[in-house]
Amino acid sequence: DAGVTQSPTHLIKTRGQQVTLRCSPISGHKSVSWYQQVLGQGPQFIFQYYEKEERGRGNFPDRFSARQFPNYSSELNVNALLLGDSALYLCASSQGLAGLYEQYFGPGTRLTVT
Amino acid sequence: SQELEQSPQSLIVQEGKNLTINCTSSKTLYGLYWYKQKYGEGLIFLMMLQKGGEEKSHEKITAKLDEKKQQSSLHITASQPSHAGIYLCGADKKNYGQNFVFGPGTRLSVLP
Numbered sequence: 023d024a025g026v027t028q029s030p031t032h033l034i035k036t037r038g039q040q041v042t043l044r045c046s047p048i049s050g051h052k053s054v055s056w057y058q059q060v061l062g063q064g065p066q067f068i069f070q071y072y073e074k075e076e077r078g079r080g081n082f083p084d085r086f087s088a089r090q091f092p093n094y095s096s097e098l099n100v101n102a103l104l105l106g107d108s109a110l111y112l113c114a115s116s117q118g119l120a121g122l123y124e125q126y127f128g129p130g131t132r133l134t135v136t
Numbered sequence: 137s138q139e140l141e142q143s144p145q146s147l148i149v150q151e152g153k154n155l156t157i158n159c160t161s162s163k164t165l166y167g168l169y170w171y172k173q174k175y176g177e178g179l180i181f182l183m184m185l186q187k188g189g190e191e192k193s194h195e196k197i198t199a200k201l202d203e204k205k206q207q208s209s210l211h212i213t214a215s216q217p218s219h220a221g222i223y224l225c226g227a228d229k230k231n232y233g234q235n236f237v238f239g240p241g242t243r244l245s246v247l248p
Contacts, residue, residue, distance in 0.1 A: 026178075055236065064140075064224055064238035065179070078235035112178060120236045121167050121228025127178040 024048070026115050026128035034134045035103050043098045043131045047115030053077075054096040055120050056088055057112040059130075065112055071096055072119055100133075108135045139163075140225055140239035148245045149215050157210045157242045159225030168208045169226040170199050173241070179224065182210075212244075220246045 027046045035041050047054050053072040057065035070078035071090035085101045094115075100107055110132050114125035141160045149155050159168070167186050171179040183192045185201035185208060192199050196213045212219055226238040 057238075064226075064240045066238075067236050070235050080235065110176065114179075124169065124181050124184050125236070126181060127171075129178040130176075132176070 026113055026126055028111075028113050028128035028131050030131060031129070032132045032134075034136060036136055037103055037105060039103050040099065040101045041103060041133060043100075043111050043113075043133070045096045045098070045113030045115075045128060047094050047096070047113075048126055051115035051117055051126075052094055053116045053118055053120060053123070054090055054094065055114045055116070055125060056096070056098045057114065058082075059110045059112055061109075068098070070120055077119060103135045105135050108133060139229070139237050140227060142223075142225060142239040142242050144242060145240070146243040146245075148247065151216060151246055151248050152214055155212050155215055155244070157223050157244070159208045159210070159239050161206050161227060163206070165201070165205045165208075165227045167228040168201050168205070170208070170210050171224045171226060171238075173222040173224060175222070215244075215246045217246045217248050220244055 029044045055070040056068040058068055059065040067080040068082050069088040074090045088098045090096045110130045112130045113128045116123040116125045143158045169184050170182040172182055173179045183199045188203040188205045190201045198211045201208045222241045222243050224238050224241045229237050
């Protein structure tokens with residue numbers, strides 16, 4: 023079975039632009055979570071979606087938004103990019119809510135904001 | 137402040153040596169997870185611990201959760217260069233009303 027996939031792999035954007043990151047979960051998984059990982063730190067929780075509903079939101083500004091589609095894939099949108107948004111963005115899928123079930127991570131999208 | 141603390145921050149060991157990484161929380165954990173990350177890549181799930189006193193092993197890696205469910209240790213026996221990477225503990229924060237959190241990670245290097 024295919025694992026969690028993310029696209030694109032790398033992305034370079036300019037300050038003020040908008041970006042959309044995509045994630046496809048493992049088949050049968052209904053929950054998708056997004057994390058931001060800045061170099062040298064552990065991943066920081068951004069969003070969790072389960073059955074197309076937002077079930078958790080981390081301490082991130084409203085510039086960050088996400089959604090989950092009927093096929094359980096997900097998109098993370100970031101508006102008005104700042105230099106500080108440069109990070110590895112990780113998507114994880116799980117059978118149910120993260121914490122109750124193990125999460126499986128994709129390879130990540132490396133976002134660089136210049 | 138970090139809600140999950142890990143120690144040590146980094147570790148360099150000779151191949152064949154044993155090592156232990158610790159993860160500590162100030163509050164009771166509802167599910168403790170260990171992950172391994174190769175530099176700049178996605179996380180690989182290692183083990184999940186949920187019950188106080190629980191211990192799990194996979195190949196040469198053993199993880200334990202203490203009775204109070206506030207501290208976990210990850211022990212690697214006879215380390216190999218393939219064990220090198222960043223080890224992260226993570227936990228469900230539902231008891232705090234939020235979601236999943238990770239520790240800052242422990243960077244392991246294994247010298248051949």
